[in-house]
Amino acid sequence: xxxxxxxxxxxxxxxxxxxxxxxxxxxxxxxxxxxxxxxxxxxxxxxxxxxxxxxxxxxxxxxxxxxxxxxxxxxxxxxxxxxxxxxxxxxxxxxxxxxxxxxxxxxxxxxxxxxxxxxxxxxxxxxxxxxxxxxxxxxxxxxxxxxxxxxxxxxxxxxxxxxxxxxxxxxxxxxxxxxxxxxxxxxxxxxxxxxxxxxxxxxxxxxxxxxxxxxxxxxxxxxxxxxxxxx
Amino acid sequence: xxxxxxxxxxxxxxxxxxxxxxxxxxxxxxxxxxxxxxxxxxxxxxxxxxxxxxxxxxxxxxxxxxxxxxxxxxxxxxxxxxxxxxxxxxxxxxxxxxxxxxxxxxxxxxxxxxxxxxxxxxxxxxxxxxxxxxxxxxxxxxxxxxxxxxxxxxxxxxxxxxxxxxxxxxxxxxxxxxxxxxxxxxx
Numbered sequence: 371x372x373x374x375x376x377x378x379x380x381x382x383x384x385x386x387x388x389x390x391x392x393x394x395x396x397x398x399x400x401x402x403x404x405x406x407x408x409x410x411x412x413x414x415x416x417x418x419x420x421x422x423x424x425x426x427x428x429x430x431x432x433x434x435x436x437x438x439x440x441x442x443x444x445x446x447x448x449x450x451x452x453x454x455x456x457x458x459x460x461x462x463x464x465x466x467x468x469x470x471x472x473x474x475x476x477x478x479x480x481x482x483x484x485x486x487x488x489x490x491x492x493x494x495x496x497x498x499x500x501x502x503x504x505x506x507x508x509x510x511x512x513x514x515x516x517x518x519x520x521x522x523x524x525x526x527x528x529x530x531x532x533x534x535x536x537x538x539x540x541x542x543x544x545x546x547x548x549x550x551x552x553x554x555x556x557x558x559x560x561x562x563x564x565x566x567x568x569x570x571x572x573x574x575x576x577x578x579x580x581x582x583x584x585x586x587x588x589x590x591x592x593x594x595x596x597x598x599x600x601x
Numbered sequence: 602x603x604x605x606x607x608x609x610x611x612x613x614x615x616x617x618x619x620x621x622x623x624x625x626x627x628x629x630x631x632x633x634x635x636x637x638x639x640x641x642x643x644x645x646x647x648x649x650x651x652x653x654x655x656x657x658x659x660x661x662x663x664x665x666x667x668x669x670x671x672x673x674x675x676x677x678x679x680x681x682x683x684x685x686x687x688x689x690x691x692x693x694x695x696x697x698x699x700x701x702x703x704x705x706x707x708x709x710x711x712x713x714x715x716x717x718x719x720x721x722x723x724x725x726x727x728x729x730x731x732x733x734x735x736x737x738x739x740x741x742x743x744x745x746x747x748x749x750x751x752x753x754x755x756x757x758x759x760x761x762x763x764x765x766x767x768x769x770x771x772x773x774x775x776x777x778x779x780x781x782x783x784x785x786x787x788x
Contacts, residue, residue, distance in 0.1 A: 469787035
């Protein structure tokens with residue numbers, strides 16, 4: 371039987387099984403910690419830093435931290451919200467995010483976080499990087515303009531033989547996520563959809579199908595991200 | 602009548618935009634009757650005044666800058682308006698016109714006037730328009746705040762009518778701006 375530990379988030383007393391990932395433990399206690407590179411069911415990465423909280427006074431990513439007895443966590447502070455907003459703004463300035471032309475708009479996690487933190491314009495200068503669109507894969511389209519390099523697709527999408535469909539190439543700020551042309555050729559529609567869904571932005575788009583959900587009915591049109599967790 | 606406060610003066614422009622933001626502005630519906638009690642329009646496509654005839658309090662800019670005429674217009678607005686607002690995605694980040702930003706200008710023009718699939722016989726002289734009367738196209742499309750100082754930003758494609766109304770009302774009356782979740786959208 372699991373041992374349960376007590377901890378506090380913004381002063382609220384919480385309880386979860388020892389060793390639970392902090393994002394998940396918070397969720398079990400109806401508290402939303404925003405995430406972007408984290409995805410339920412795949413190993414955490416801690417790369418986007420959106421989920422940064424203060425634990426016993428020190429900043430740490432909630433997706434890579436396991437909960438333990440007596441932890442004092444600050445989540446919803448003005449400072450952390452400002453920091454998270456800056457991360458979102460940096461991601462918008464770093465890529466080419468043309469929301470009006472993106473199929474994922476309305477259901478995009480990056481965009482939803484921008485709405486949550488009332489980003490009206492990024493505070494940073496646009497970098498306008500020159501990036502390609504790979505539209506030649508039979509099932510999927512990869513738009514590098516929108517990719518935020520969270521690597522959720524690399525960690526979460528494998529074909530029937532367990533082979534990864536996505537991989538990263540290059541290093542540092544030149545890193546790009548590629549689709550393996552061989553393994554992606556024969557994936558079924560279900561996996562193609564899963565790949566599109568696992569992408570927090572519109573960098574992976576399933577081909578020959580699109581704009582199925584009308585404006586006003588998309589995931590974040592009416593409900594802010596995390597509102598299903600916060601009660 | 603004498604103690605009625607003077608109306609604020611508003612100017613608007615559509616630079617490299619599609620006029621969708623102006624259309625959305627008209628979606629304030631019957632509130633336009635309240636608006637004309639509060640403001641007077643100067644240079645704007647709404648009243649077709651072509652040149653500034655007085656200094657304005659508020660300038661609303663739709664569209665980014667894709668040619669030298671846009672830049673000239675925008676600088677003119679900055680000079681003649683106390684407060685300048687970028688309205689819509691094109692003004693804020695270049696928008697759809699900026700999708701050409703990573704294609705060299707020469708290639709863009711050749712595709713449009715010489716090699717594109719729809720050109721066919723329409724351009725027998727193989728001319729890329731170069732009349733001195735035409736504005737010169739810029740190397741890329743610039744968001745307005747990369748050209749002049751912009752004071753406020755209203756995102757959306759187009760910005761929701763309620764967002765434009767709320768912002769204009771707050772600016773004109775000096776009241777707090779209401780920003781409910783539904784009004785901030787990037788599409």
